[in-house]
Amino acid sequence: MEKTRREFVKLVGGAALGAGVILAGKGRASAQTIPAKGAPSEPIRIGVMPGLTGVIGVPGTAAWRTTQIWADEVNASGGILGRKVELHMEEETTAKECVERFKKLTLEKKVDVIVGLMSTGNGLAVGPLAEELGQLWLAWDGTTQKGVEETMPKTKFAFKSIDNEAEAIGGAILTAKYFPKIKTIAGINNDYSYGRDCWESFQAVLKHFHPNVKAVEALWPKLGETDFTSHIAALKKAKPDLIMTSFWSGDVPILMKQAAAVGLFKTTKGCFTTGGGVHYTLKKEFTPEGLILGYNSMYFKWTDTWPLLTKFVKTYFDKYKEYPVYECDHAYFVLQAYKTAVEKCYSILGKWPTKEEVGKALSGIQVPSLSGYRGYREDNIMTCNFFMGITTHKNPYDFVTIDPVEVLTPSQIIKPTAETKLYEWIKGWKS
Amino acid sequence: METIVSIIFSGVFNASTLFLVAAGLQVVFGVQKVFNLACGSFYALGAYFGIVVVKSFVAGGFPKPLFIVPLIGAGLLLGFIGPIVERGLIKFVYDRDETFQLLLTFALVMMIEDVIKFIWGTSPQTTGGIDLIYGRINLFGATLPVYNLIVILCSLIIAALIGYILLNTKFGRIIRATADKKEMGEALGINMKMVYIKVFTLGTVLGTLGGALVIPATAVVSEMGVELIVLAFAVVVIGGLGSMKGAFIGALIVGVLKSVAISTYPELEMLTIYIIVIAVLVIKPQGLFGGSKV
Known part of the structure; x- marks a missing residue:
């Protein structure tokens, strides 16, 4: 039949x-x-x-x-x-x-x-x-x-x-929740569509919750860059309250290490929307507690x-x-x-x-x-759900994990249909 | 002042590793007339091997602050691959068209990347936070990592050492003579085979040492060699192909320019560097120091 x-x-x-x-x-x-x-x-x-x-x-x-x-x-x-x-x-x-x-x-x-x-x-x-x-x-x-x-x-x-920008949206929601007092932000994202879209959508969501937040620096290292000392100098110069990055590969531990060498995150907060892609490389020795870290769709713990x-x-x-x-x-x-x-x-x-x-x-x-x-x-x-949270050293590993673990659902971070216009969808949210 | 110091310092740090790779490229080209694309891969190998050695050193219970000693040893020791590569591959393309040389050394880049993946996998690796034990210093309000200063210092010492060898030793005179006219060197009874082996090994060691030195301040990824070679091209074009002085100045120009561009007009980072490259190619095609040999 x-x-x-x-x-x-x-x-x-x-x-x-x-x-x-x-x-x-x-x-x-x-x-x-x-x-x-x-x-x-x-x-x-x-x-x-x-x-x-x-x-x-x-x-x-x-x-x-x-x-x-x-x-x-x-x-x-x-x-x-x-x-x-x-x-x-x-x-x-x-x-x-x-x-x-x-x-x-x-x-x-x-x-x-x-x-x-x-x-x-x-x-x-x-x-x-x-x-x-x-x-x-x-x-x-x-x-x-x-x-x-x-x-x-x-x-x-x-x-x-x-949708590529889901993790940036999640990162911005958590930034608004955990760091409501920030006034200035800076982005360091790879110079291609994913990096640029993540930075734009992160700002759009954050400004939806906190309209007065101002972007003071946007850096665009190319994908595959292996030295960020110059970028870190630029970030220190900009003195933002929070640095956002959508790095997801080997560039995450490099940025984290070189930032630790000059104590960047001692005074600045951080949101690594997709850094959990190489979470086991983020050793406690150089990864501070208190950063927002996104694990995308799976958190091993x-x-x-x-x-x-x-x-x-x-x-x-x-x-x-x-x-x-x-x-x-x-x-x-x-x-x-x-x-x-x-x-x-x-x-x-x-x-x-x-x-x-x-x-x-x-x-x-x-x-x-x-x-x-x-x-x-x-x-x-x-x-799928996305897992994000605040980095902690309280675990038996030599790398950071997150606590609390925030589970962001598809309805929170992914626009409902393929035809939906992203920024109109964000504007329609209740604050 | 704080900002200027931070920007210049990060540029010089960048330049110090660039110099070592570019110097390896220059010395090999100057004498053997082979443009060795694999010099970036030697840098990556040095970095991976450096991690192994540092981890073993720490696991062996040795005092952590002394890790720089085995690290330099690792970079030097890895130079043993120089003679193997030179005798096993490079010697076959000395008298052939440059295209063959480029193809061969590019094949070497691919092969080394696969060897790295086979041995160490694709995950980024680090030496943990071992570089942080040296702490930071404050200069005009800018926070500078002491380990990065050590890397800069090591590069300066290596540059001075190379300069001394080239200008004041018999080996240096042979290198300069053969770089100038290979046939004359042969006519005077110089064992060119040994010269080539030694020069290629020197070029290799500069790369492996550079990789080993930089690794505590960063993380290794299998493609790191390819990333660096692109900038090394800019260095040799600006400085002049085959010139060591050119490698030094070219690396400084590229490193500092990159750092300044990122802090002022980040979108123009690469554009700025390649404007200089094009300007040099148009105004002084042989590079700033292209007239002088090795």
Whole structure:
């Protein structure tokens, strides 16, 4: 019997929650060693596009490791509906090469789904291609935004990451909450779309709560800069009450170290909206307490009551001697969402689903991930909680953690639809 | 005054590491006529190895304030890769077109980056806050990290040492002679193979030492060598390709200019540097000290 899209999505949405409970630790009742009836016998091919070199090498490696951990676990428990998963990796590099590799994975390797990509520049190139080829693409961190505007509000196959500016919005909300008396701010952000958009949206939100806050300096080191002594001299000259940065990779410990060398944060407050991307490098010796630090979608110490997180942190640490970062959660989530969507399609349709059917099931899905339940909106943009807080030295590690932990929900930091104008949305908030 | 001191100091600190990398580039080009793109990678290797040595030193229970000693040792020791690279790769392109040399040394950059990732992974690494044990000093109201002063001092000593070697030793005279006319050196019975090995090792050590020295004040990331080489290009164009004096002055110009630009017109940071580069290329294409050799 043919089902309408609405009926299909409704069924899938409800069933996904059920599957989530199973995955959260109730058992593995659906695990099979032989393919389910009507399912192809060959393995499911998953194309993976991690960035492994340059600045994206840090989160990209974490996501790639997570993908392998997930694949090992899924295969050990019988695969997806009895089909093993097989990973085909093509590195994320430039937009041109990503397009070629995306085509290669789709047309030559004939993969069932492609996960990965962290750069929005690459997302903008690959998004339209996914729609054209009819290939499912589940981005880790790549969006299809131009600035803060969504360029692909309606997609069938391209599933995009959270809006880039979400962490800056979260950082500004916490700045207004924890440092209500600040009068002047300065920004040091990378000189590309993400850095500039984060700085603009941070200011917009902060001024919404505190209209008199004034920006006294804005610095734009290029992505990959490894010396900030001159920038720090400029920041000291500007004497702001608070410094905001959206650095997310190796530049975070460099800035923190060089700031500590001249005691910058002894007199100035700080908001590192995305610094948790390399949280384990922020050693107590040079990272002060009292800074706002954002961990994006995953905080490894969020809770002891979520078995998925506890188990994953242990597995990851045992294997790599590092504590996982947020890109692990994005990587885990997209695979879990795909698996759940396929299983639910199968349970409804009684046959192995097409890519289009899986895509329909993914829209609006909610599944358990490392950071709790998270999902895709109907416009195929990820949603998830963001974890931020105030740095503390009171922990057993040699690096800082946060206390209190603030959990910012999607409705607080992500505009409700792809078409929503960001700054109009912010203006509409109640103070 | 406080602001001026802070800006100049950060510029000079920046220049001190730039000088070491650019000097390595210059000495190799001056004698071997090879433009070694991998000099930035040697810098990155020195930084990673420096972390290993400092961590081992601290773990061994040695007094922390003495960490600078094994750190310098690490930079010098890593020079052993110089002869390996020179004999294993560089010697094959001496008489070939510059394009081959650039391609080979670029391949070396990629290979070293992969070796770094293979050994140390992609995560940024630091020596913790060990540099902070030297404290800070106050100069005209500006807070200056003492460790950064040590790095500047080390660079000055190295610059003086290189100057002394080039001008007052037999090895220096051989280097200058072969840089001027290789054939004459050979005709006089100079063992060019050994000269090339020694010069390339010197170039390598300048890079590895630079990386090792700077690492306590920053964090290492696998791409740090590539980042530095771009600025080193600007230094050699301004100073003059093949000139050590040019490397010194060029590094100072680039370092201080960058610092001043960031404090005044941050958006024009790179533009300012490359305006100088273009001006030099137009007015004095051989660079400020391009006429003088090594």
